[in-house]
Amino acid sequence: xxxxxxxxxxxxxxxxxxxxxxxxxxxxxxxxxxxxxxxxxxxxxxxxxxxxxxxxxxxxxxxxxxxxxxxxxxxxxxxxxxxxxxxxxxxxxxxxxxxxxxxxxxxxxxxxxxxxxxxxxxxxxxxxxxxxxxxxxxxxxxxxxxxxxxxxxxxxxxxxxxxxxxxxxxxxxxxxxxxxxxxxxxxxxxxxxxxxxxxxxxxxxxxxxxxxxxxxxxxxxxxxxxxxxxxxxxxxx
Amino acid sequence: xxxxxxxxxxxxxxxxxxxxxxxxxxxxxxxxxxxxxxxxxxxxxxxxxxxxxxxxxxxxxxxxxxxxxxxxxxxxxxxxxxxxxxxxxxxxxxxxxxxxxxxxxxxxxxxxxxxxxxxxxxxxxxxxxxxxxxxxxxxxxxxxxxxxxxxxxxxxxxxxxxxxxxxxxxxxxxxxxxxxxxxxxxxxxxxxxxxxxxxxxxxxxxxxxxxxxxxxxxxxxxxxxxxxxxxxxxxxxxxxxxxxxxxxxxxxxxxxxxxxxxxxxxxxxxxxxxxxxxxxxxxxxxxxxxxxxxxxxxxxxxxxxxxxxxxxxxxxxxxxxxxxxxxxxxxxxxxxxxxxxxxxxxxxxxxxxxxxxxx
Numbered sequence: 001x002x003x004x005x006x007x008x009x010x011x012x013x014x015x016x017x018x019x020x021x022x023x024x025x026x027x028x029x030x031x032x033x034x035x036x037x038x039x040x041x042x043x044x045x046x047x048x049x050x051x052x053x054x055x056x057x058x059x060x061x062x063x064x065x066x067x068x069x070x071x072x073x074x075x076x077x078x079x080x081x082x083x084x085x086x087x088x089x090x091x092x093x094x095x096x097x098x099x100x101x102x103x104x105x106x107x108x109x110x111x112x113x114x115x116x117x118x119x120x121x122x123x124x125x126x127x128x129x130x131x132x133x134x135x136x137x138x139x140x141x142x143x144x145x146x147x148x149x150x151x152x153x154x155x156x157x158x159x160x161x162x163x164x165x166x167x168x169x170x171x172x173x174x175x176x177x178x179x180x181x182x183x184x185x186x187x188x189x190x191x192x193x194x195x196x197x198x199x200x201x202x203x204x205x206x207x208x209x210x211x212x213x214x215x216x217x218x219x220x221x222x223x224x225x226x227x228x229x230x231x232x233x234x235x236x237x
Numbered sequence: 238x239x240x241x242x243x244x245x246x247x248x249x250x251x252x253x254x255x256x257x258x259x260x261x262x263x264x265x266x267x268x269x270x271x272x273x274x275x276x277x278x279x280x281x282x283x284x285x286x287x288x289x290x291x292x293x294x295x296x297x298x299x300x301x302x303x304x305x306x307x308x309x310x311x312x313x314x315x316x317x318x319x320x321x322x323x324x325x326x327x328x329x330x331x332x333x334x335x336x337x338x339x340x341x342x343x344x345x346x347x348x349x350x351x352x353x354x355x356x357x358x359x360x361x362x363x364x365x366x367x368x369x370x371x372x373x374x375x376x377x378x379x380x381x382x383x384x385x386x387x388x389x390x391x392x393x394x395x396x397x398x399x400x401x402x403x404x405x406x407x408x409x410x411x412x413x414x415x416x417x418x419x420x421x422x423x424x425x426x427x428x429x430x431x432x433x434x435x436x437x438x439x440x441x442x443x444x445x446x447x448x449x450x451x452x453x454x455x456x457x458x459x460x461x462x463x464x465x466x467x468x469x470x471x472x473x474x475x476x477x478x479x480x481x482x483x484x485x486x487x488x489x490x491x492x493x494x495x496x497x498x499x500x501x502x503x504x505x506x507x508x509x510x511x512x513x514x515x516x517x518x519x520x521x522x523x524x525x526x527x528x529x530x531x532x533x534x535x536x537x538x539x540x541x542x543x544x545x546x547x548x549x550x551x552x553x554x555x556x557x558x559x560x561x562x563x564x565x566x567x568x569x570x571x572x573x574x575x576x577x578x579x580x581x582x583x584x585x586x587x588x589x590x591x592x593x594x595x596x
Contacts, residue, residue: 032301040309043312072269072272073269076272076273076478077477079272083280086280086283087296087300092294
């Protein structure tokens with residue numbers, strides 16, 4: 001009976017966690033899972049509640065393995081829940097950025113060099129600001145050269161860059177935070193005070209080609225830099 | 238003595254433990270305690286300023302993977318329970334046992350009907366084995382199911398911007414390797430020497446509950462459903478702890494090992510393939526998610542290396558290795574892992590030289 005109670009407790013704890021994530025703590029869920037997969041959490045909660053009902057109905061049934069051998073396996077199932085507090089205060093930062101994109105800066109610069117060189121030298125000055133998604137601008141900078149753009153991102157000053165430049169980065173996820181990949185663009189702050197490492201910034205400015213050490217890449221000439229709170233969806237999709 | 242199906246509380250008697258299971262139980266117990274100690278240590282280290290960022294990133298990865306994988310495993314357990322109670326043994330025998338070759342060929346593509354990821358496939362395999370599915374066919378489904386399925390095809394297509402070559406090559410290679418491993422290992426192993434003692438006994442008793450004898454009489458749908466759910470819940474508890482340990486290790490690797498480590502070692506094509514295989518084993522990604530990681534290496538690594546990552550990951554990684562310990566004998570695991578690693582490497586090398594710019 002104790003084993004069955006333990007099983008019911010474990011399923012109850014996970015069902016509560018999943019329900020809490022889905023119904024109450026969606027900002028936390030947004031830092032774990034792509035929104036198109038949130039149905040999984042709901043499905044998990046439903047299955048767990050069904051299993052919980054079954055476990056409670058079988059509360060007096062004996063189990064195959066005695067509890068003295070199986071209790072570590074049951075406790076292991078609760079280990080992830082012990083990390084919830086740690087996870088809530090943690091964030092992916094510049095260290096994660098560096099770990100997951102060791103040669104990204106060089107690669108991006110090379111790719112963008114090919115793209116920008118094809119741009120006309122006299123790119124028309126399009127005065128209308130565009131509110132494009134981060135990923136659209138980073139993936140196709142040529143289309144936006146000369147335009148005013150507005151991005152929300154985290155700041156990373158990098159010693160390989162000139163003093164007045166920094167990296168503006170976000171993480172893109174396809175399924176969950178474990179597959180988060182950094183995407184970024186360079187920003188010239190043009191006299192604005194340097195942003196703190198990993199601070200969230202709203203960058204407004206014009207996208208232009210820029211050459212450093214023989215490499216040409218897209219860069220935002222910032223017209224304004226504003227500190228912002230972390231958005232409810234820190235990842236981009 | 239004929240055992241009757243009586244799903245009542247009073248008649249329930251759990252399957253007795255196999256006589257030779259004592260060592261396995263003790264080992265699992267010790268490993269479990271060891272893991273709990275490590276988890277506690279990591280949790281405490283996370284309170285110190287030096288390790289807080291690392292443990293914080295690890296916590297995000299750990300919980301993200303758990304929140305994504307656990308529902309799949311629960312759904313897999315549910316499917317397993319339904320198979321156990323509702324799929325008749327006669328059907329299983331007809332499909333899988335008449336001809337060894339046909340059984341393996343069908344099983345390799347069964348993911349098209351049961352689209353399960355590698356976390357969910359293990360509870361399903363347990364149930365299929367208990368239904369009498371031959372070892373080779375079960376292996377073919379275990380390896381092929383998480384690749385040859387519509388969800389994985391769709392995610393791979395999306396990751397590669399709807400270029401169909403990677404999708405076709407991934408599913409084709411996955412099916413080929415699953416069938417070859419199923420045929421090879423099906424000749425050397427069977428349920429007597431290929432499965433753990435606990436699974437062997439479950440297989441010989443049907444579902445492992447003494448009161449069960451599905452098919453001998455016709456109980457009501459409600460009691461059958463209740464029984465299927467009971468099996469499903471038991472299936473979840475049989476493999477859930479392995480998923481937690483595997484995910485914990487994967488989260489640690491994902492947080493502590495920089496991609497730079499892998500990039501520095503890249504050189505010849507075979508090195509790229511071997512390193513992407515190593516990454517597949519260490520990163521423990523879900524087969525429905527790994528295509529996006531592989532696609533991020535476009536332009537950096539040859540297609541064969543990207544494909545090696547996508548084909549090997551759903552067949553073998555750290556998390557699966559731990560799940561395999563709950564299913565197969567140690568000898569079978571060694572043979573399975575060796576066969577999968579060798580075949581993936583050889584297939585990808587062949588592909589590299591035959592179709593160097595396949596996508």
